[in-house]
Amino acid sequence: MNIGYFPGCSLHATAREYAESLTAIAAALDIKLDEIKDWACCGATSAHSTNHMLSVALPARTLMLAEKQNLGRVLAPCAACYNRLASARQAIAKDKEIAGRIQAILGQSFENSVQVLSIAQLLSEMTGEIRDKCKRPLRNLKVACYYGCLLVRPPEICQFDDPESPSSLENIVKAAGATPVQWDMALECCGGGFSLSRTASVVRLSRSILQSARKAGAQAIVVACPMCHSNLDFRQGAINMRDNAPEPMPILFLSQLVGLGLGLDPARLGLSRHFVSPQPVLNFINAVKLQAEDREHA
Amino acid sequence: MSAEHSSITSPKEHTSARPQQSLSSQIQNATGLDPACCYQCGKCSAGCPMANEMDLKTHQIIRLLQLDLDERLLASEAIWMCLTCETCTTRCPNQFDPAAVIDALREAALKKVPGRVPKRISAFHSAFLDQIRMHGRVFEFGLVASYKLRGGPLFADVESVPSMLSRGKLTFTPKKIEGIKALRRIFEQCATEKSK
């Protein structure tokens, strides 16, 4: 399968491991990621907080480039980028006037024909393949699937999964062989874009997410957004210090978990780039493997 | 009580129709949402992750807008506190969209009372957008540097730079996108776009 690819700024830098793991599983699942040439940043919170037109125009430019490249569907692995691209697409589709103004600003016409997909959407389509190729090393690994605020919301934009009790990540995780836990904070916001400007809020919000996952018995949290990852991973040290340093909670990108499930080499999945070491997860996998081998020998 | 004071503390008197230039009609034009459609149930504030930190809760923001108390509203920190997590919008029983209204209010505040916008937040947004304008993409290292230069808290987070570097998460050398000229034009055009 061919699909357009909008990495967004973080996948080139702070969330490099997300990009690496994504590339790795794409290869394993026969997906060809076609990066949009010369894409620009979606503008993120800073654009939509300060200039509505800009927040539509920046994604529109990228969508236009994708259209020129004949990409029917584009994957935006970052939930925030996904939200901006999908919102812009809808704003243009819904309102003829906006569409006209955007075309004027871009100085080019375009059809707004490119569909935007989140990683949850894309992998939901592939659960069959994942299950087929799964090597089952994740058996009994308990993970908390964290959607964050924007992966399935607002429903008018996403039109995918249930905005209040979603199940797509759980289904993907199950296909990859792991066991999702029942928990309470799957949709609560982690503090998103306040990572730099209001760290205290991020710490407060991310902390309750980590606590809830821990309480539910999760061994790792699976995320589908670089911002969520950075808040839960990078900030976790500070949080754990306040919480009397309980066991650190590894935070895995969905692509990393799927990669592990497919039996890919952890080194190719960028696991070493995390602040919270995912070693406990790897140890668990090894233990499972050993057990299985034991059983085979016996 | 001075006239100025009373204009802040009591709802502005409207004659029959809402005046065109009032903040509420301006926001309605920008978002297509009529503030009168909010019936002040508070469900938005109940679910808002930032409610505890906001000086005005989400439904109160809409309330002040209904009353056209623009000075108090635009100067409030609360509108900058919103994470645009869309919880309120997803759950509003009246199909209102507080997140979109707050975005529009921020835009209005930047235009009308730029001096009242919290420094570190406006510094962050400016730094962020500057990155895009300069390179087409955001390079975190440049972003952090520029943010600090613009008055973001100076020492916080500096200790993390080396650890980021060691994990290959920061790049020093920004690359410009090819269409940077066209992109800058988009910025210019959007800056001059009058809200409809």
Place this chain on the structure above:
Amino acid sequence: MSDLFEPNIVAFVCNWCTYTGADLAGTSRLTMAPNVRIIRLPCTGRIDTLFILKAFERGADGVIVSGCHPADCHYTAGNYHARRRFAVFRELMEFAGIDPQRVTFSWVSASEGGKWAEVVNNATEQVRRLGPFQKYPSPAAHAGEIACKS
């Protein structure tokens, strides 16, 4: 056309809303132009658009059609069917050479005496401005008129 032209206007109104509203205008002693003559029908649903054409043929200069507000029809839905019929009729009118301004469609409820007076006065003014209705121009005359203008 002189300043003193007094148009002859016929009103087709329903019994329950507009006729009663016109009664109310009377009991409230609202004065209005004397040019409008009411023909009472049970419902606007009963109004055949041919009545309107006939009225012009017989010398009316203008016509008013008025009944209950959309959701208030005494017969639930008669006025709904009437509205659909009149929508088609509007197009027909121009074809028949009748200036659509000569026909006023309105809703006047039983409690809107004042609104009825307004409808009557406005229609009278409007038709007065248009002058007497001559006759249905034959298609040829119609074409000629257009030719002259261009």
Place this chain on the structure above:
Amino acid sequence: MSRIGVFICHCGENIGRTVDCARVAQSLGDLPGVVHSVDYKYMCSDPGQVLIKQAIQEKNLDGIVVGACSPHMHEKTFRKAAASAGLNPFLCEMANLREHCSWIHEDRELATEKAIALGRFIVEKIKYNRPLSTIYIPVERRALVIGGGIAGIQAALDIADGGRDVILVEKESSIGGHMSQLSETFPTLDCSQCILTPRMVEVAQHPRIKLLAYSEVESVDGYIGNFQVKIRRKARSVDETKCNGCGECQKNCPNKKIPSEFDQGLGTRTAIYVPFPQAVPNIPVIDRASCALFRGRAKGVKKVVCGKCAEVCGRNAVDFDQQDSFVTEKVGAIVVATGYQLYSIGKSQELDILRGYGEYGYGTIPDVIDGLQFERLASASGPTGGKILRPSDGKEPKKIVFLQCIGSRDPAKGIEYCSKICCMYVAKHTMLYHHKVHDGKAVVFYMDIRAGGKGYDEFVRRAIEESHALYLRGRVSRLSRDGDVIRVQGFDTLSGEPVVINADMVVLATAMRPQPGIAALAQKLSVSYDQHGFLNEAHPKLRPVETNTAGVFLAGACQSPRDIPDSVAMASATASKVLGLFSKELLEREPLIARVDRMTCTGCFHCERVCPYGAVERKTLTDSKGRIIKVIAEVNQGVCQGCGTCQATCPSKSVELDGFTDEQIYAAVNAI
């Protein structure tokens, strides 16, 4: 050749001041066909009427036109006068020279001219009037009541007490409706069963009420005074004529773990069961979907799996082979009293516009219950014997949270209306809770308190002041499970504070919705309903218990959410309407209705499509040998209300509305 008389009234000075009445009389007198024309000071006075009667007789008039006030004022008066002088009343018409002329104009010249024109219209029109006679329709003086809740029970009893026979059809195996499930009722807190049971028994014993429980209306034909109703009697599997309600069968049924509908799933019942001990009729029914024997049969098992109930029945009443049967009843009026159901917050909803409450767990959190479930917990005859206990672990909840307006006033979830009664029953619930759990705390999240009614607001105040319920103004954003408590994440807009409560139990005051299947029933009855399925009254203020279909009436919560006092008042109002209809053997109708010309009707049925009342029927014309000639339209005289829409629509001008025929109207228009 017409012989028309014209009578112009001065109304004292009222007309005479602005209209030259003598000139009007004279001018109209000159019209062809007019043989008599006079003016007089007060036409409606006795001498005025005598004038008319004399003229009719002396001049042998065949039509009279009275130019006076509005026909809405005196048309009846003058038609009666005409009739008493031997002239068909429909040959008398009025020209409105007062309300539509003298009172609204000042210029005497122009007003007089207009008065002449108005008179002329009517004179020309009346030349085409036909004598019409009042239509009489026979009335079958028995009523059908559909639905045996409190509304249906009250309507049935009132009609029966008024001396008319009633057939009461109830789809469940017992009457009683929702009221039988309630514990105590606002605003007086009397026990629901205590006041309801005697009425149910009265229904069963009333000689004029025929109770058809476990039955549904299959089809309805006919019209006011003459309905034919086919009723399906669903197979109970128990012979009603034999069973004496001893209850042995239930006791011995091995299948005891079926969730009881009556207890809202909080208790259990057997497969052969009566829903509750006071059921009327007190005859069990076998729930075939749960009965072992029938399940065996459905699976094709040869062996008879069970049959315990039949074995123990001393009366041989159990009949596993019973089939649905049908009865047809002829009735003159129908009362619909099908009541309501509650909004379910679950994920799947039967209507597209409805959406469940994911933020409240879609109904998956065990100790989140609805109002009717709370009623069952609070009811002395309920599954817990009246103790408030959590369904999950049977513990007494010490902190209980009530959420109002769930599903109601929530356009996002598909319902914008207020359910009207929940504010009251939540207040009641906090009181019942306070009485039963002294050390408990009740918290209510509300948006507004709607307690309009006699003693209602006082009732809510008592809940707050005496039962110490804490009322917080705001909606709740989310309910989530946290161990064995429910985390309630709400807001109090009055203090501006977010509120998080760890509750032991949460009660949702969910919206009242019409009964399932109401649309199908409404269509059978040609009754309209709103977008939510509540049945429409003919006029919200002036005809609140009638529908637009003559002879079909409404009672209770099927029309909109309402409480017991309102349901009962409405039922009694409906009964008085029905008794009024039944007060005569023949129903009088104004003859101003439509008629189809059999010769010219082409059978296109445009008329059928536009008639707001479904009055147009299809009739097959056959020749003497029974061969079909054509199918044409025919107007049912009992149903037509005389709007004339059919006539304006008919392409071949084959349908005429008496009183307003094309001839009559063109005559008036020609007189311009």
